[in-house]
Amino acid sequence: METRLSHFTTFRLGGPCRELIAVADAAAAMDVVRTWNAAGKPWRVMGGGSNLLVADSGIPESVLRIAAETPDCRLDATGLLEVSAASPLDAVAAFAAECGQGGLGFASGIPGTVGGGLCGNAGAFGRQLGDVLDRVEILTPAGELRQLPRAAVEFGYRSSALPRMGDVVVRAWFRTEAGDRAALRAEREEIRALRREKHPDWRVEPTAGSFFKNLPPANPGEPRRAAGRFLEQAGAKTMREGGAYVFAKHANIVIAGPGATARDVVALTTRMAAAVRERFGIALEPEVRHWPNLTFMG
Ligand SMILES: Cc1cc2nc3c(=O)[nH]c(=O)nc-3n(C[C@H](O)[C@H](O)[C@H](O)COP(=O)(O)OP(=O)(O)OC[C@H]3O[C@@H](n4cnc5c(N)ncnc54)[C@H](O)[C@@H]3O)c2cc1C
Numbered sequence: 001m002e003t004r005l006s007h008f009t010t011f012r013l014g015g016p017c018r019e020l021i022a023v024a025d026a027a028a029a030m031d032v033v034r035t036w037n038a039a040g041k042p043w044r045v046m047g048g049g050s051n052l053l054v055a056d057s058g059i060p061e062s063v064l065r066i067a068a069e070t071p072d073c074r075l076d077a078t079g080l081l082e083v084s085a086a087s088p089l090d091a092v093a094a095f096a097a098e099c100g101q102g103g104l105g106f107a108s109g110i111p112g113t114v115g116g117g118l119c120g121n122a123g124a125f126g127r128q129l130g131d132v133l134d135r136v137e138i139l140t141p142a143g144e145l146r147q148l149p150r151a152a153v154e155f156g157y158r159s160s161a162l163p164r165m166g167d168v169v170v171r172a173w174f175r176t177e178a179g180d181r182a183a184l185r186a187e188r189e190e191i192r193a194l195r196r197e198k199h200p201d202w203r204v205e206p207t208a209g210s211f212f213k214n215l216p217p218a219n220p221g222e223p224r225r226a227a228g229r230f231l232e233q234a235g236a237k238t239m240r241e242g243g244a245y246v247f248a249k250h251a252n253i254v255i256a257g258p259g260a261t262a263r264d265v266v267a268l269t270t271r272m273a274a275a276v277r278e279r280f281g282i283a284l285e286p287e288v289r290h291w292p293n294l295t296f297m298g
Pocket residue numbers: 010044045046047048049050051052066085110111112113114115116117118119120121122123124162163167168169170199200201202207208209210289
């Protein structure tokens with residue numbers, strides 16, 4: 001049955017897909033993939049839909065949604081934390097802190113799932129999931145379960161080899177270190193408070209977070225340059241296209257306001273990128289993934 005993807009993305013945008021099946025574990029994911037493969041049905045995978053811009057006309061494929069309300073986590077005596085791909089990333093960070101294990105605090109407050117987070121190497125404050133991954137269990141496009149060591153995932157800045165290989169993450173193991181529970185809780189609360197202050201609440205103001213990737217450092221050893229700074233100087237904060245507008249507190253965050261369409265978001269972000277190109281000669285690259293490949297003129 002046709003399902004509108006706007007119900008499953010934090011932008012609240014996106015037309016229909018052929019069919020959507022939601023699963024929370026590896027066995028269920030494997031069943032669905034094998035059934036679709038046997039029937040010759042093309043498919044895609046999503047998690048929390050917090051890094052996706054889906055076209056208003058939708059997509060022709062079926063969608064496997066790997067997402068759960070609650071985390072599925074197990075910690076062993078060596079500090080290795082096993083989690084399902086469907087687990088909400090923030091809840092995994094909370095679980096680690098409550099167990100007195102450090103290393104995942106930076107992921108506090110990042111929306112979405114572990115699977116989506118690994119696919120895009122989600123991170124904040126200079127740390128990303130690839131830094132703490134030990135190994136991952138994937139379902140190959142042919143529907144076989146395999147484990148990959150961290151090195152095989154080829155993490156980069158907000159990227160991994162997973163989309164290119166077509167692999168579906170079903171489980172992951174993170175390395176954590178013993179720490180002080182009270183200090184870890186405090187770190188987490190501080191990060192969440194900072195995010196509440198700087199970011200919109202996507203439940204109220206639909207968004208997919210930072211739209212463009214930050215830029216490479218100006219000099220080796222320096223931090224990446226915030227795309228938001230260039231956007232702000234290029235005048236992005238006052239830009240609007242249809243129902244889509246730029247968040248007042250952060251020039252790299254686009255909000256899909258009432259009546260917005262994915263087309264509005266594409267028009268707005270194309271204008272934002274053009275303004276940065278004209279003013280600074282810099283080409284911005286979207287961090288948000290487009291389904292299908294919406295024409296973006298950055
Ligand atoms: C308010 C807000 C703040 C944000 N802040 C940050 C931040 O600080 N840092 C940051 O990095 N990101 C941030 N994001 C973006 C987003 O939350 C992350 O990119 C997140 O990791 C995406 O996970 P998801 O489950 O929602 O993935 P989705 O959006 O569902 O999917 C994203 C990509 O991952 C793939 N994918 C999803 N699940 C799987 C799986 N199981 N196996 C293989 N591929 C899969 C999809 O095919 C798609 O290509 C923010 C978003 C919002 C709305």
